[in-house]
Amino acid sequence: MGEVVLRRKRKGSEEEHETVEVEADVASSSGRPEIVACSRKTRVSLSDIGSCLSLKACRRQRKKCKEQVEESGSEVASFKKRGVVTAPPCGSSLTELPGRGIKRKIGCIDCLTRMGRKKKIVKDYVLGDEIGKGRFGSVKLCKSKVNGAEFACKTLRKGEETVHREVEIMQHLSGHPGVVTLQAVYEDPECFHLVMELCSGGRLVDQMVKEGNCSECRAAGILKELMSVIKYCHEMGVVHRDIKPENILLTTSGSMKLADFGLATRVSSGQKLSGVAGSPAYVAPEVLMGKYSEKVDIWSAGVLLHALLVGFLPFQGDSLEAVFEAIKTVSLKLDGGVWDSISKPARDLIGRMLTRDESLRLTADEVLRHPWLLFHTEQILKTTASFKSKVKNCAGGRSCQLASIPRVEKERNKAASASLSYGSDRTSSRYSVTPGLEVQEDLSLVDALAAAISRVRISAPKRSRLCAPSTPIQQDCSSNVKAISLCTAF
Numbered sequence: 085m086g087e088v089v090l091r092r093k094r095k096g097s098e099e100e101h102e103t104v105e106v107e108a109d110v111a112s113s114s115g116r117p118e119i120v121a122c123s124r125k126t127r128v129s130l131s132d133i134g135s136c137l138s139l140k141a142c143r144r145q146r147k148k149c150k151e152q153v154e155e156s157g158s159e160v161a162s163f164k165k166r167g168v169v170t171a172p173p174c175g176s177s178l179t180e181l182p183g184r185g186i187k188r189k190i191g192c193i194d195c196l197t198r199m200g201r202k203k204k205i206v207k208d209y210v211l212g213d214e215i216g217k218g219r220f221g222s223v224k225l226c227k228s229k230v231n232g233a234e235f236a237c238k239t240l241r242k243g244e245e246t247v248h249r250e251v252e253i254m255q256h257l258s259g260h261p262g263v264v265t266l267q268a269v270y271e272d273p274e275c276f277h278l279v280m281e282l283c284s285g286g287r288l289v290d291q292m293v294k295e296g297n298c299s300e301c302r303a304a305g306i307l308k309e310l311m312s313v314i315k316y317c318h319e320m321g322v323v324h325r326d327i328k329p330e331n332i333l334l335t336t337s338g339s340m341k342l343a344d345f346g347l348a349t350r351v352s353s354g355q356k357l358s359g360v361a362g363s364p365a366y367v368a369p370e371v372l373m374g375k376y377s378e379k380v381d382i383w384s385a386g387v388l389l390h391a392l393l394v395g396f397l398p399f400q401g402d403s404l405e406a407v408f409e410a411i412k413t414v415s416l417k418l419d420g421g422v423w424d425s426i427s428k429p430a431r432d433l434i435g436r437m438l439t440r441d442e443s444l445r446l447t448a449d450e451v452l453r454h455p456w457l458l459f460h461t462e463q464i465l466k467t468t469a470s471f472k473s474k475v476k477n478c479a480g481g482r483s484c485q486l487a488s489i490p491r492v493e494k495e496r497n498k499a500a501s502a503s504l505s506y507g508s509d510r511t512s513s514r515y516s517v518t519p520g521l522e523v524q525e526d527l528s529l530v531d532a533l534a535a536a537i538s539r540v541r542i543s544a545p546k547r548s549r550l551c552a553p554s555t556p557i558q559q560d561c562s563s564n565v566k567a568i569s570l571c572t573a574f
């Protein structure tokens with residue numbers, strides 16, 4: 085069994101430069117030690133980074149950048165061709181590839197912070213109690229001095245590359261309803277202070293621990309919101325790399341917000357990433373192998389969906405090494421036991437998200453178009469329930485609606501139902517979904533399903549390598565992960 089060594093070093097602290105080295109060595113299961121993780125050294129100049137910026141100022145600056153860019157339209161075209169929709173790094177050439185280190189880090193933030201370096205957070209906000217703590221700093225409640233509105237203020241110590249990247253990526257993504265909105269960024273010589281919208285509903289993980297596994301409808305609602313924000317991130321050229329319920333915050337109204345972009349990174353279309361990043365229980369197998377893409381977020385979301393539906397994590401072990409081994413090799417068995425109460429489409433979706441071959445794993449968009457996500461929304465379930473009761477109440481008990489549906493419609497429904505078949509020949513023998521959804525006899529329900537199916541187009545995988553659960557162990561974070569902190573990012 086392979087040996088796992090995870091190290092995080094911080095060295096060479098100088099007045100203006102700091103070097104951060106993150107290393108992770110994972111010995112292969114063959115016993116031959118091989119380094120599959122990253123060894124990254126980056127020098128960050130802190131001297132040029134100024135003080136405070138508001139998003140208004142950021143938008144102004146972006147607009148200015150955009151105007152400059154539009155003057156040289158050909159550059160934009162070439163940028164778009166690369167398939168990355170990113171905020172242009174102000175003051176730097178658009179022909180630079182995203183994620184190119186220091187120039188990206190000091191891009192927009194830098195030129196904007198230089199504009200308002202004299203402003204201090206305490207001038208605009210009253211800082212309150214600590215409401216959270218992470219690896220890189222603390223999160224405090226804060227109140228606007230102007231209108232008394234409450235926010236969360238995350239203070240990040242400067243120096244590490246990831247901190248600068250987190251600020252930049254949050255600015256880049258802010259504005260989507262599923263991303264914690266960044267209100268303003270302040271800066272002093274030691275820290276960044278990110279003023280964010282306050283998510284008073286707590287973390288999804290706490291809700292999961294309190295309530296246990298949730299209904300398919302609730303799980304589908306959560307997954308749907310999560311996948312639309314993941315899709316947005318990917319379209320914006322960002323991989324989150326740390327999708328887990330600890331990083332999903334809830335608002336008072338119950339909607340979810342993706343938070344903690346500390347491990348997020350830029351990615352261009354087709355670009356492969358390297359460097360071990362993520363939280364053990366949620367990490368995709370290809371991350372452990374060294375080269376990966378934005379599909380790692382789909383895997384992690386699949387792990388979350390598994391935990392939401394059955395209340396335990398799919399890949400477990402009593403050490404990091406064992407968990408990684410399970411992620412790489414264990415076959416998931418999504419039938420029998422607890423799975424008997426979970427619908428086939430839900431199991432099918434988990435299988436397609438936890439497919440080890442990333443080329444066969446669904447994209448965010450495909451997940452959103454999966455029948456299970458389309459059907460299991462409160463609205464559709466309500467509609468089908470009301471259809472059902474109408475049919476039942478129909479005089480004579482026989483389906484009066486049935487008779488009213490033209491023949492051609494019935495044929496279309498039949499075909500649509502058949503299109504739900506994920507042929508067992510196209511999936512692995514380890515995980516097969518019985519061809520064809522067991523279509524309800526209630527034709528009104530079929531109508532609703534067919535309406536949803538008609539909007540679905542799923543490319544069937546040639547094969548999928550799915551995994552079976554190891555003996556579940558009792559764990560207590562992210563549903564059930566324990567002391568060795570399998571949910572703690574590395």
Ligand SMILES: Nc1ncnc2c1ncn2[C@@H]1O[C@H](COP(=O)(O)OP(=O)(O)OP(=O)(O)O)[C@@H](O)[C@H]1O
Pocket residue numbers: 215216217218219220221223236238264280281282283284287330331333343344345346573
């Ligand atoms: N906008 C927010 N509203 C309310 N609470 C928040 C907000 N942002 C963060 N928190 C709280 O602070 C905690 C730590 O925040 P966050 O995960 O962003 O910090 P981090 O240093 O990046 O953590 P990690 O060590 O997980 O990377 C969260 O788990 C959450 O409880």
